[in-house]
Amino acid sequence: MSATQTKTLRFNRHFKASQEAVFRAWTDPEQLTKWWGANGFTTPFAEIDLKVNGRYRIAMQPRVGPVQYLSGIYVEVKPPERLVMTWSSQGSQRHDGYESLLTVEFIAHGAAATEVMLTHERLPDSHVRDFDAGWIATLEHLDQYLQVHAWHVPQSRSIR
Numbered sequence: 001m002s003a004t005q006t007k008t009l010r011f012n013r014h015f016k017a018s019q020e021a022v023f024r025a026w027t028d029p030e031q032l033t034k035w036w037g038a039n040g041f042t043t044p045f046a047e048i049d050l051k052v053n054g055r056y057r058i059a060m061q062p063r064v065g066p067v068q069y070l071s072g073i074y075v076e077v078k079p080p081e082r083l084v085m086t087w088s089s090q091g092s093q094r095h096d097g098y099e100s101l102l103t104v105e106f107i108a109h110g111a112a113a114t115e116v117m118l119t120h121e122r123l124p125d126s127h128v129r130d131f132d133a134g135w136i137a138t139l140e141h142l143d144q145y146l147q148v149h150a151w152h153v154p155q156s157r158s159i160r
Helices: 019-027 029-035 123-149
Strands: 008-016 046-048 053-060 067-078 082-090 098-108 114-124
Touching: 008 123, 019 029, 019 098, 019 114, 019 123, 029 123, 046 123, 114 123
Parallel strands: none
Antiparallel strands: 008 114, 046 053, 053 067, 067 082, 082 098, 098 114
């Protein structure tokens, strides 16, 4: 696919949770299965080998139809600040057959607020609308999850 046939999507979202909590929600398979996915999907399981060249695989179950899988390899892992990974899908038919690149940055704003900057590159033009809606819903689900489940890292202080 040539560069003229692909697009890049960028999203910024602020969360009322510590950088560590947001990073952990994104990289702990047990937590990820509780919030991941576009509207109309559940996540029956996720496998994450969180290291450079480690693999991940996320199962996504639509309301109707077979399970779809997202998978890839971690290109960069910098806890709790940044993840870069390849992205491929299997089982969706519409979105199969190409590899894109996802970068997720977790920027701390104090002890209990985090900005997530998400960049999804090399998306086929024909898939941009689906991914735009999917990422908006997925980030909303993460926000809802963190409102209930995030633990905040307290400000450090010393007593003399």
